[in-house]
Amino acid sequence: RAPLVFPEPMRALLAWSVHLLTASGTVLGLAALTAGADGRPRAAFAWLAAACVVDAVDGALARAARVKRVLPWFDGALLDNLVDYLTYAVVPAFLIARFGLLPEGLGTAGAAMVVLAAAYQFSRVDAKTADRFFLGFPSYWNVVAFYLWILAVPEVAAAVVVGALVVLSFVPMRFVYPTRTERLRTTTLALAAPWAAALAFLLVRHPARYPALAWATLAFPAYYVAASLALGGRRGGRRRSQPG
Numbered sequence: 001r002a003p004l005v006f007p008e009p010m011r012a013l014l015a016w017s018v019h020l021l022t023a024s025g026t027v028l029g030l031a032a033l034t035a036g037a038d039g040r041p042r043a044a045f046a047w048l049a050a051a052c053v054v055d056a057v058d059g060a061l062a063r064a065a066r067v068k069r070v071l072p073w074f075d076g077a078l079l080d081n082l083v084d085y086l087t088y089a090v091v092p093a094f095l096i097a098r099f100g101l102l103p104e105g106l107g108t109a110g111a112a113m114v115v116l117a118a119a120y121q122f123s124r125v126d127a128k129t130a131d132r133f134f135l136g137f138p139s140y141w142n143v144v145a146f147y148l149w150i151l152a153v154p155e156v157a158a159a160v161v162v163g164a165l166v167v168l169s170f171v172p173m174r175f176v177y178p179t180r181t182e183r184l185r186t187t188t189l190a191l192a193a194p195w196a197a198a199l200a201f202l203l204v205r206h207p208a209r210y211p212a213l214a215w216a217t218l219a220f221p222a223y224y225v226a227a228s229l230a231l232g233g234r235r236g237g238r239r240r241s242q243p244g
Helices: 008-037 041-065 076-098 107-123 141-150 155-168 185-205 211-216 219-231
Strands: 133-135 174-176
Touching: 008 041, 008 076, 041 076, 041 141, 041 185, 076 107, 076 141, 107 155, 141 155, 141 185, 174 219, 185 211, 185 219
Parallel strands: none
Antiparallel strands: 133 174
16 A cells, blocks of 8 residues: 655645654643742653653654654754753752752752763763663653652662662663663563553652552563663664664
């Protein structure tokens, strides 16, 4: 069956629509930042969750719309990285400091380490390997901040976690790219769906607490780390693009 062929204006409209969807992440990030500044953590994390949904679908839509071919002069990958740096690093770092998730006096310093480590990670030309792994901790600071908050992690333990992940941002260990790493991709996505649903439930139901469920959801991050160690280890690989 022949593929659908859209008139040139329609293809341009579709391409711009995908870019607009990606760019909407900046608005969602701003909403999360505003909610955090207002002292509303549940709303802040809800906006970040919405940004994650956008980030999960815009890449596939961009490839389907062939945005690079239709709008070759517009850098959608750069736009995606700008949005991701905001929603995966800057806003979560602010929330970590704003809601006192680290020991007193370390909030600003911890947030600064997060954004600096993420800036390094997003600027590396080899941040994604040729076989579609992330090289170094892939700046999932939104997930880290959410767990520190929802689990009420003791401040000293939270500082250890943040410090360790900052260090891992500079370590050339390969981490699974959930939607692109081919090996175990089906398993990873199948496990990610109920994990995301459980986190959404915990967020919606807050301030009601379900500690057993909250701790049980750590099974997926544990699987993610184990899969990354098993499939990636410290073997190299280079690619032109940045995290996204």
